[in-house]
Amino acid sequence: MSTQFSFTLNATDGAARTGVINTPRGAVRTPAFMPVGTAGTVKAMMPESVRATGADILLGNTYHLMLRPTAERIHALGGLHRFMNWERPILTDSGGFQVMSLASLRKLTEEGVKFSSHIDGSKHMVTPERSMEIQRLLGSDIVMAFDECPALPAETKVVEKSMQLSMRWAQRSRDAFGDRPGHALFGIMQGGVTPELREESAKALVDIGFEGYAVGGLAVGEGQEAMFGVLDYATGYLPADKPRYLMGVGKPDDIVGAVKRGIDMMDCVLPSRSGRTGQGWTHRGSVNLRNARHKDDPRPLEEGCGCPACSNYSRAYLHHVVRSDEIIGSMLLTWHNLYYYQTLMQEMRDAIAVGNFAGFEADFHARRAQGDIPPQ
Amino acid sequence: MSTQFSFTLNATDGAARTGVINTPRGAVRTPAFMPVGTAGTVKAMMPESVRATGADILLGNTYHLMLRPTAERIHALGGLHRFMNWERPILTDSGGFQVMSLASLRKLTEEGVKFSSHIDGSKHMVTPERSMEIQRLLGSDIVMAFDECPALPAETKVVEKSMQLSMRWAQRSRDAFGDRPGHALFGIMQGGVTPELREESAKALVDIGFEGYAVGGLAVGEGQEAMFGVLDYATGYLPADKPRYLMGVGKPDDIVGAVKRGIDMMDCVLPSRSGRTGQGWTHRGSVNLRNARHKDDPRPLEEGCGCPACSNYSRAYLHHVVRSDEIIGSMLLTWHNLYYYQTLMQEMRDAIAVGNFAGFEADFHARRAQGDIPPQ
Numbered sequence: 243m244s245t246q247f248s249f250t251l252n253a254t255d256g257a258a259r260t261g262v263i264n265t266p267r268g269a270v271r272t273p274a275f276m277p278v279g280t281a282g283t284v285k286a287m288m289p290e291s292v293r294a295t296g297a298d299i300l301l302g303n304t305y306h307l308m309l310r311p312t313a314e315r316i317h318a319l320g321g322l323h324r325f326m327n328w329e330r331p332i333l334t335d336s337g338g339f340q341v342m343s344l345a346s347l348r349k350l351t352e353e354g355v356k357f358s359s360h361i362d363g364s365k366h367m368v369t370p371e372r373s374m375e376i377q378r379l380l381g382s383d384i385v386m387a388f389d390e391c392p393a394l395p396a397e398t399k400v401v402e403k404s405m406q407l408s409m410r411w412a413q414r415s416r417d418a419f420g421d422r423p424g425h426a427l428f429g430i431m432q433g434g435v436t437p438e439l440r441e442e443s444a445k446a447l448v449d450i451g452f453e454g455y456a457v458g459g460l461a462v463g464e465g466q467e468a469m470f471g472v473l474d475y476a477t478g479y480l481p482a483d484k485p486r487y488l489m490g491v492g493k494p495d496d497i498v499g500a501v502k503r504g505i506d507m508m509d510c511v512l513p514s515r516s517g518r519t520g521q522g523w524t525h526r527g528s529v530n531l532r533n534a535r536h537k538d539d540p541r542p543l544e545e546g547c548g549c550p551a552c553s554n555y556s557r558a559y560l561h562h563v564v565r566s567d568e569i570i571g572s573m574l575l576t577w578h579n580l581y582y583y584q585t586l587m588q589e590m591r592d593a594i595a596v597g598n599f600a601g602f603e604a605d606f607h608a609r610r611a612q613g614d615i616p617p618q
Numbered sequence: 619m620s621t622q623f624s625f626t627l628n629a630t631d632g633a634a635r636t637g638v639i640n641t642p643r644g645a646v647r648t649p650a651f652m653p654v655g656t657a658g659t660v661k662a663m664m665p666e667s668v669r670a671t672g673a674d675i676l677l678g679n680t681y682h683l684m685l686r687p688t689a690e691r692i693h694a695l696g697g698l699h700r701f702m703n704w705e706r707p708i709l710t711d712s713g714g715f716q717v718m719s720l721a722s723l724r725k726l727t728e729e730g731v732k733f734s735s736h737i738d739g740s741k742h743m744v745t746p747e748r749s750m751e752i753q754r755l756l757g758s759d760i761v762m763a764f765d766e767c768p769a770l771p772a773e774t775k776v777v778e779k780s781m782q783l784s785m786r787w788a789q790r791s792r793d794a795f796g797d798r799p800g801h802a803l804f805g806i807m808q809g810g811v812t813p814e815l816r817e818e819s820a821k822a823l824v825d826i827g828f829e830g831y832a833v834g835g836l837a838v839g840e841g842q843e844a845m846f847g848v849l850d851y852a853t854g855y856l857p858a859d860k861p862r863y864l865m866g867v868g869k870p871d872d873i874v875g876a877v878k879r880g881i882d883m884m885d886c887v888l889p890s891r892s893g894r895t896g897q898g899w900t901h902r903g904s905v906n907l908r909n910a911r912h913k914d915d916p917r918p919l920e921e922g923c924g925c926p927a928c929s930n931y932s933r934a935y936l937h938h939v940v941r942s943d944e945i946i947g948s949m950l951l952t953w954h955n956l957y958y959y960q961t962l963m964q965e966m967r968d969a970i971a972v973g974n975f976a977g978f979e980a981d982f983h984a985r986r987a988q989g990d991i992p993p994q
Contacts, residue, residue: 282938286945288926311913311938319916319934327930537687540695550664554703558695562658562687569662569945 296584305340321381401434426453444479517576672960681716697757777810802829820855893952
């Protein structure tokens with residue numbers, strides 16, 4: 243096991259890449275999908291089950307954890323890994339995005355953001371320095387720079403000012419992060435859908451120097467076409483020898499399109515959240531298990547899938563427990579969805595390794611075009 | 619593995635007994651605690667996890683399953699064992715108790731009970747014959763006779779009339795059950811807190827002849843003292859060579875007291891239900907994990923416990939996930955509580971086998987008298 247953080251690129255196919263991020267807590271195979279463990283748990287999953295789906299790394303949310311149970315408490319209890327019983331790598335976001343989307347009474351200044359907790363109304367301030375401190379207390383392996391992210395669409399002038407603030411905060415994040423062998427700090431590119439701003443942001447980040455680079459400010463309402471449009475050029479502004487992380491993405495077709503455009507890491511609540519509302523994701527698209535068409539169906543959600551939901555239960559059972567609001571419905575569908583997502587990542591890693599990403603992609607879209615299996 | 623249903627008594631200590639119920643689906647070590655899988659799932663648990671706690675047999679609820687997804691549907695899907703992925707023995711109740719406690723617009727006649735579903739208002743009728751049919755469709759290994767159970771306290775005359783109706787229904791249940799090798803039908807003794815009625819009921823049942831006998835009509839509001847008072851004499855009315863089942867019991871001290879009085883099987887929602895509200899059961903009593911005293915406590919819920927909640931998590935973590943309404947809080951505490959209950963059953967089986975039930979019981983009460991571990 244590595245004692246340092248490093249990234250090895252093993253193969254490329256067009257812009258798509260496959261490799262390994264090495265950390266003292268284990269390897270992360272890329273392209274990687276990171277399940278979201280918002281408040282110290284991937285909802286409805288035991289951590290050993292998350293690992294069994296094939297996940298190498300989790301994402302934790304700084305905003306949620308700083309409010310409850312607090313970073314200081316988690317630190318006193320031995321850090322986030324021990325707290326939540328996940329000894330492999332953890333990436334934490336900076337808190338910035340969720341402060342802007344969840345907290346109330348936000349006040350943004352050059353210094354940072356003041357806000358009130360959505361849980362109990364308590365007052366807090368997060369600055370780049372405080373975000374680095376929180377992520378250090380949590381024991382995060384991959385720390386994200388503190389940034390500001392405007393919702394899209396927004397005026398170019400607004401996006402530019404915001405991006406430039408984020409770049410000043412990126413420098414302060416780097417300075418505050420300090421020297422932490424085995425841990426990584428990632429910078430976050432901003433600039434909305436304007437190529438010049440994306441380029442300016444990337445240059446500023448590369449000048450500072452980070453162990454990895456995120457494409458921020460996407461998946462915030464701009465739509466898939468606009469997102470892919472940015473990725474078509476923006477990943478090219480980033481160093482080829484560092485991991486590239488697309489934050490908050492996405493649906494399976496978003497993920498495939500992002501990997502095609504040179505992204506190495508992603509995270510999204512979608513597979514876990516939709517699993518709690520009765521939605522299953524398969525190679526043929528998404529399936530609403532609440533639908534009455536499943537109530538007598540003895541077939542598995544996805545034929546050939548190796549997850550417990552598909553190995554041991556019928557669609558009729560999944561329909562029954564979803565309709566009855568039984569917790570096992572959330573447990574089984576979250577497990578399946580995370581397993582499907584990790585299967586998809588493995589398929590892409592394999593395809594890139596043998597130079598057949600185009601073949602994978604054609605097959606991916608052809609299977610989805612079929613739609614769900616017909617009723618019996 | 620047995621092809622027939624049988625009961626072997628291995629040892630007794632006073633009135634307490636230990637033995638094995640053999641069924642084609644596996645052995646049930648007695649005294650046995652049966653977790654409740656109301657609607658085709660032990661809430662918040664995967665069935666393999668229920669087995670890992672040490673459970674040999676589950677209870678399923680006829681009333682819930684007949685309404686949703688229906689007994690006919692479960693039968694068409696291969697039976698309840700396959701439906702819910704639990705291949706070991708299942709006992710089903712007759713539906714009578716829950717018709718009277720959950721359904722609306724109930725009408726009781728000699729024939730059976732008419733009622734409206736609490737889920738969708740649909741009209742149903744359950745008779746002894748229909749209850750046998752439903753339990754056969756479910757594929758239950760241990761079938762309960764259809765009975766009527768008045769809430770206590772009730773006038774002796776009311777209890778007597780109800781008991782006599784239940785005895786006529788017991789005969790109809792026996793007749794309708796038919797010849798089903800490998801499956802068992804249990805009769806249910808009624809008679810409230812009146813020894814003469816209990817004796818009359820037991821004689822009626824023994825005259826009919828069953829593979830096992832339940833003590834019904836307890837744990838319905840009479841209190842532990844009255845319940846133990848009935849058990850002090852009522853188990854003696856039942857044949858020594860058949861299993862004795864106390865329905866719907868109970869708290870750990872209820873269970874210990876029942877085993878002491880010759881009970882072999884019990885079921886209760888308490889360990890699973892209380893696990894979903896943040897309550898943990900230990901050898902030192904019950905612990906409310908919502909309480910702020912746990913928020914910084916790095917110690918496990920119960921030192922030395924082998925369940926995942928105690929092996930891998932602190933009280934501080936359990937407190938955090940319970941307060942945050944995270945599903946893993948229900949998952950971990952249900953697992954712990956079922957594990958504790960099964961541990962307790964194993965301790966009693968071991969103590970009876972070596973003739974030391976009194977020593978076990980003294981230790982059980984001494985540990986509980988200590989109360990929870992003091993704050994650090």
